[in-house]
Amino acid sequence: MIAEIIFTGTELLLGQILNTNAQFLQQELSALGVDLYYQVTVGDNLGRCTSAIKQASGRADLVIIGGGLGPTEDDISREALAEALGVELVEHPDALAVVRRFFDLRGIPVSQNNLKQALVPRGGKVLDNPIGTAPGIILEKEGKIYILVPGPPSEFIKMVRERVIPYLREKLGGSTGVIKSRVLKFCGIGEALLDERLSDLLKSNNPTLAPTAKFFEVNLRITAKARDDAEADEMIVAMEEKVRDRLGSFIFGVDDETLPGVVNRLLRETGKTIATMEDFTGGRLASSLSSADGADKTFIIGLVIKDLYRLHEKVNLGWAGELPGGISERAEHLAAALRKRYNCDIGVSVTAERDSSSDIPATNYKFYYAADFNGNKMSKEVLLWGEGENLAQRAAVYALVLLWRYLKHGIPF
Incomplete structure (x- = not known):
């Protein structure tokens, strides 16, 4: 019908x-x-x-x-x-x-x-x-x-x-049957590359596959039409196995799972605690981590400031010590100082500066992500574009992607 x-x-x-x-x-x-x-x-x-x-x-x-x-x-x-x-x-x-x-x-x-x-x-x-x-x-x-x-x-x-x-x-x-779906959630891979890797599977008529892109995330919906739930589940599982064989390392969750929730689960499973310091993102990283299930066992504190380096003296961050000159070195220094100050396993800092080389500097920023995992320091520079809240949200989600990749697969920042 x-x-x-x-x-x-x-x-x-x-x-x-x-x-x-x-x-x-x-x-x-x-x-x-x-x-x-x-x-x-x-x-x-x-x-x-x-x-x-x-x-x-x-x-x-x-x-x-x-x-x-x-x-x-x-x-x-x-x-x-x-x-x-x-x-x-x-x-x-x-x-x-x-x-x-x-x-x-x-x-x-x-x-x-x-x-x-x-x-x-x-x-x-x-x-x-x-x-x-x-x-x-x-x-x-x-x-x-x-x-x-x-x-x-x-x-x-x-x-x-x-x-x-x-x-x-x-x-x-x-004649009644069922139509069931399962959504696989990817990060660290774009929609175009996913489409290329799964091009033959995307031509399947039953079950069907449909990708949808969002902030640093691609959702792939597998939908099966069958006589009953058991048959539909069997069809979905078979297709999911094919997808995981090719792109399993990029799959962070299924259906209602969220990236902050999965990161928190990995922290709980490894017994790790985390603290964050954010410049520009308005605390969106801390908000997503602290509101996820199980955050009471993983999230220690989130510090939010605007223009961290200009206001360093005014907000009494003396515990961070003298800041290095280079912005990426500063980010690593702050991540390490944060971890030690709040006695946690992971310190993460996020900061940004306008990209002066861009033709549209107001909408292009260089973001610097740094983390200290129990003394193991790492950092990454990323160019992101956008304005206002949209850009801040993109930057916070990218931090979650970096955390997930390291916690799940050991991929450094």
């Missing part, structure tokens, strides 16, 4: 509301083995919503419409469905009962506007909504299935779980 989802609401297009319903419904459909090829968001406009439904009906067996079932003039999903299918809206006794129950239980009169929610495209089946005034609707016409679900997340999730999914499972009968 091929599905398409349409979400209505101008507030979604304006970015005023985060569409959490989308992710939930995607996961539920995948678990049923339903293929989702398109997801559309359309504003509160009758003509555009009608057009979206017509378009969806031409390329999907199942069309689910979320939102637009309220009592106001801009709630137009039921009207759009009726117009798209050429059927009339009629008052449905079951829908009227849902609307009246909500008000009767609260001892307040039914608003005239709310009576609009009792209208259903002729031939439609009403889905109960025990926590709201908007009934859901299922309509089967010419071999297609159309489902309308109210937009508020609490109502949407409850109706999908308790009404929509059981209905779809019954319709699918023995």
